[in-house]
Amino acid sequence: MALPRTLASLSVRNFRLFVLGQLLSVTCTWMMVIAQDWLVLDLSGNSGTALGVVTAMQFTPVLLFTLYGGRLADRHSKRRILILANAASGLLALALGTWVLVGEVRLWHIWLFALALGTVNSVEAPTRISFVSEMVGSELLPNASAMSAAYFNLARVVGPAIAGFLIARLDVGPVMLLNALSYVATVVGLSMIRPAELHLPAARPTKARVVDGLRYVRRCPDLILPLALVGVAGLIGFNFQLTLPLLAKTEFHTDPAAFGLLSSALAAGSLLAAFATMARRGRPTALVVTCSAIAFGAAEAVTGLAPTLPVACLLLTLTGFAMMYFAQASNHRVQLGSDPLYRGRVMSLYTLIFQGTTPLGALLTGWLAEHHGVRPTLTTAGLLTLTTATLTLRPTLRRPPPPPSPDHSPYAPGAWQDR
Template identity: 70%
Template sequence: MENKRRTPFRSLAVHNFRLFAVGQVVSVAGTWMMVTAQDWLVLSLTGDSGTALGTVTALQFTPLLLFTLYGGRLADRYDKRLLLGVANLVSGALALVLAVLVLTGSVRLWHVHLFALGLGTVNAVEVPARMAFVSEMVGPDLLPNASALSAAYFNTARVLGPSLAGLLIAALDVGPVMVLNALSYLATVIALRRMRPGELSRPERAARAARVIDGLRYVRSRPDLVVPLTLVAVIGLFGFNFQLTLPLLARTVFDSDAAAFGLLTAAFAAGSLLAAFATTLRGGRPTAPAVTGSALVFGLLESVAGWAPDYPTAAVLLGLTGFAALYFAQAANHRVQLGSDPAYRGRVMALYTLILQGLTPLGALLVGWLTVRHGARSGLYAGGLVSSAAAITALTASRFTGGADRPTALTSPAPASSATGRNP
């Protein structure tokens, strides 16, 4: 019985989750193809400007900073399946418009800016809804495994997408890649439409409408959530700027073409994929030392990756860094999500998304400025050193504050609408 319970792919036995996973592999692969194409387009339009690339990244993530908490409120109040369907249709339409501009030769940098803002606004609703929707598809017992598998298929697509995009850009240019991305969103829409709504495990609606402030007060009352969220904030701001540092490293340090850039990104993603599969065996909520320890390892590896003397060494070190990055992110995600009451999970995961991705605009601008003055390697050095310092600070603080977890539904069930419950 125990062996069956710990099977790495056990969540795929759930019909709704299996459909969702297949749709996401196709859709996210298209998204990562788009990331590679967009980065290459920006560098081509601006003469390899790190500042321009940082600006586009900042514009894409700024809406997450502004609107994600409201997106989490929508996820707790309305049908997450419907929200996800609409979000994917809008994202596909935006991608198609930009693709047409590129194919007709009329694209300008400000078009890319508008697209980044539009996509970021949609993501402010889509990301927290998607994270909270996983628990509705599989239930609390399978949530750790399903969350890990979500990271696995995300990083499978992250390996396939940039590699394929690099080859297609070299052969056909960026326009056709963007068209494929626009079409890929339909895979998730179709999967959502074919689900069985009666098999979803939806929490009871609260007596009053979900409010953002209630979610923030709930998190503030939970020190075991505050600590990993703070660590995620620092590392997300300084350490997770690979969308900016990797293209600059490939193009300005190793003088790589589009195909080689795609492979370098794929090496990072391959390490992340291995970490995702490693976490599928997790059967419960990670401990605080597991979160901070993985953060420290990530910081050290990112710093070492910045030193890489040649392309093959960089690919290996970035693969290891990708493993550590995803392992830390998953540990923090599981610790936060498995410690949250389902009635608040949309808002809690919105806060997690806000912290991890919404701070990226500030980090992208800072790292972009740093790389202009000191080269692409400086972004990796600085990100790794700050991440390591944050992890050491958290480890030191835990010695004095203790790390006792608050009870969760795994040990003490509570009503889904209870403000004091700890359902996973």
């Protein structure tokens, strides 16, 4: 199947099936996010703290169980794990949607659902990220990773816009049920993947201990910088699930459709960044990771000063571009510097740092937004990210490239040289 270079990974049948199922499911998941957040604000009287608690409940299991999820991914079939995880997520969405339609939902019901969904995601996320390399192989991994970011952000553009329209006309319950139904597409797509065509390691580790994965990362200093910057951004900079509904409802005093517009603007910028990274073939340098983090922090800081909704949408598009470019650069630097035998555990650590810091960040962001306003909260988060990334810039420029590894495998630590 001949495809342009930017779409090369779609020439792989297994990956095409994966993308088609994910595109529908992730679109409906973003619809669910909008519906859930709007419902929380309605039930809590526009409380930023209540919204922060929901986010914290959803991401706390990531903090607790993701490393174990990476261990499972290295020991067992990633495809089977993903089938089970998506089926469980669909059942949870079905339960909550039914609860909203037939009963009087309370805040603690939503917190309980967020906690259960977060537990499933703590296993699904590192497995899904590391499964991409098994579908396409190392040569097409950067393109496939960028393609994954593209469908994810296309869903972020389309999903919130559709959700705002449907919530205004049908309320939140039907939107949640649509999300539950969408998981069928993901499960079917994963079931049709041919295991014989996967790029599997020669042998799976029999123990795959979490501590061995941590020791492996410690022996790879070139992985530390992107993981550290991702940790800072995840803690203080990536809390848009919380800040955008507050910005729409408390600053611009708009309806669900406008909230969806803000989310779509952020996603549109992210989608453009994903397209921009599709042509990447090698491992990005540490300088690329650092500079993209600086750009993201600056864009987020300025977004907090937006005087009107149209200006906020424009700035969020720029913020989304910088955010996704940074996320992709750090993801590619970590994945392409990891041995396949450890990749599930390495990417579970990446997921833990990327998402596991969200509970603390969400609670802090919610408290700051409620007591000081969402605008100062956005600007402060951006400035802190900008400052942290800037402090790492000089060591990055001074650090010499690592010496060639005696192991000529492309997965050996140091085998991918900085360019």
